Amino acid sequence: MFFIQLLAKLLAGFSQLLLARSGGTWPGELALRFNPALTKRLRTYFKEVIIILGTNGKTSTSKFIVTALAQSGRHVISNPTGANLENGLVSTVLVKLPFFPKKKQYTAVIEVDEYAFTQIASHFPPDYLIILNLFRDQLDRYGEVGNILNRWQTILKKMPQIKVIYPTSDPGLESLFIKTKIVRFSYGVPAEFLKAKPGIAGDYVYCQQCGQKLIYQGYYLGHMGAWRCRHCLFQMDSHAFRFTKTQISKLHFLPDYLIINFQAAFLLLKELFVDEAIFWQTASTWQPAFGRGEIYRGTNHQYTFYLGKNPASWSAALKNIIRQTTGDYELIFGLNNRIPDGHDISWIYDADFSSLPKNIRIAVFGDRAHDLAVRLKINGTPAQKVFTNLTQLKQYLQEHGSQIIFLANYSALLETRRLILGRMIG
Missing domain, CATH: 3.90.190.20 (Mur ligase, C-terminal domain)
Known part of the structure; x- marks a missing residue:
């Protein structure tokens, strides 16, 4: 392990110097070619693994969670440059773990590519999964969102021990948990952010249970909003968490999409017994991530x-x-x-x-x-x-x-x- 880490750290430093801070996946790519089972071995060094998943918002939400967990005293390892395939994950861990690491000592906060999640979750299983949203993205690579949703559903059925935090405002994501006993925590779009029109075309027009058209009391963006099916009564989680107006006013300097996503961070920190004051301190000093x-x-x-x-x-x-x-x-x-x-x-x-x-x-x-x-x-x-x-x-x-x-x-x-x-x- 020592020599693998040493080579990874040297290669990462060389590639960043030569390529102006890009090329960060090289160490992981080479390491996996020599040892395809390395990802599973690296998982043993982590007490907690948190995976951030979604089409948009992964980098900012990950950064927020990393900052808050570090303030709580955890040794956090993350991939802030967005290298979110398995080679990027392995590179990150090899480079950031100290030499001679102890097992079950670290916390991983990893943003993961939507399509690569099934592979990464099999080799580096998370304790907590945060799903932020699912929209159309790179149709030539991923296909329609239903394809991604089916892949997620398949892998989640094999992970009954996982805890999931997700937006019930997305009917596709709510459908992931039909007939499942996975422990989950939901959050919704605050009423202040809902409007009469969706802005962009939604990816879910019809109920995932009965096929009838969904009805909306308000839209946030696309298919996200206050929805329900009047035919089979499939609907949002009525107990979903939402920031209060007072809490939203404390975050007035943030875009509404960050406020919505940071609700997931709030729920995670609460589940990990992190003092709520750390959440608000992290929010008050927030600096945007790359781009x-x-x-x-x-x-x-x-x-x-x-x-x-x-x-x-x-x-x-x-x-x-x-x-x-x-x-x-x-x-x-x-x-x-x-x-x-x-x-x-x-x-x-x-x-x-x-x-x-x-x-x-x-x-x-x-x-x-x-x-x-x-x-x-x-x-x-x-x-x-x-x-x-x-x-x-x-x-x-x-x-x-x-x-x-x-x-x-x-x-x-x-x-x-x-x-x-x-x-x-x-």
Whole structure:
């Protein structure tokens, strides 16, 4: 174990130095080729394993939980860069565990790719599973959400000892627990965040039990909201946890989607007997994770970075930008279709651009910049500039605006960070 860790730490340091903090999965990839059973062995060093699962919100929720658990005195190991496949998990553990680790001494908080969850859970079984949401994402890779849901359901049936925290506001996720005895804790969307229209098309229109159309008393985003089936009476958990108005007022500086997700963190910390004061202390000092509203202030410019990688995350981020940003600003959208992004970019037509003011200044860049420009023109908010290479974008940034906000998918956001900060992550 010592020599495996030593090589992993050296390789991780070398790859980060050479590749500007990327390449972090290399140690795990090589280690698994030599020892495919290594993940199971690494699991023995952890007293508690918490897996964060969902289409959107994993990185921010994981960061919050890690911060709070560390304050409670736990030795926490996590994957903050989002390396959420098995090779990334193994890399993280090998690099962050101390040499000669003791068994059952550490707490793991790991965000996991939706499709990879079944494999990782088999090799690195969690004690607690937090599911945040399930939306369409990279259809060319994952397929429809029903495919993912079926995979999750299959593996959960093999894990009766697990404790699950999930949003009952998502009818698909509620259906995971039909005829199951898994211990679970649910939370819902506070009434203040519900509205009359879904914003984007939902992935669940019909009841997962009887096939009849669901009815909604209010929507949050897509299929998430206050739902029920009037035919078979399948419905949300009536005892689901929600923050009170007073608690929400303490979190007024956060986007509503973070407030909803942090309810899961609240329930987990309570289950782990962490003092509630630590939750509020963590919230009061919250700093956004990579691409989740993080701000960089330069000499003459302020840059804010948002990640939007599917209809739900793009729509939610855009609404938050419009609602919270004040003063004069430039809005720059980026769209690539590389391996980390998925090749199918048709999802931009499912994203909700209706919150864009008609007079806002917009530029677009990326491999599929022209596709995005067409989408914006259809919306009635055409882009003033279209850039297909970073040299053009860099020149534009030097000449325009003191407040610049980026909303881009994964590889496009990495490019802007490297362009401005000289690094991709961290």
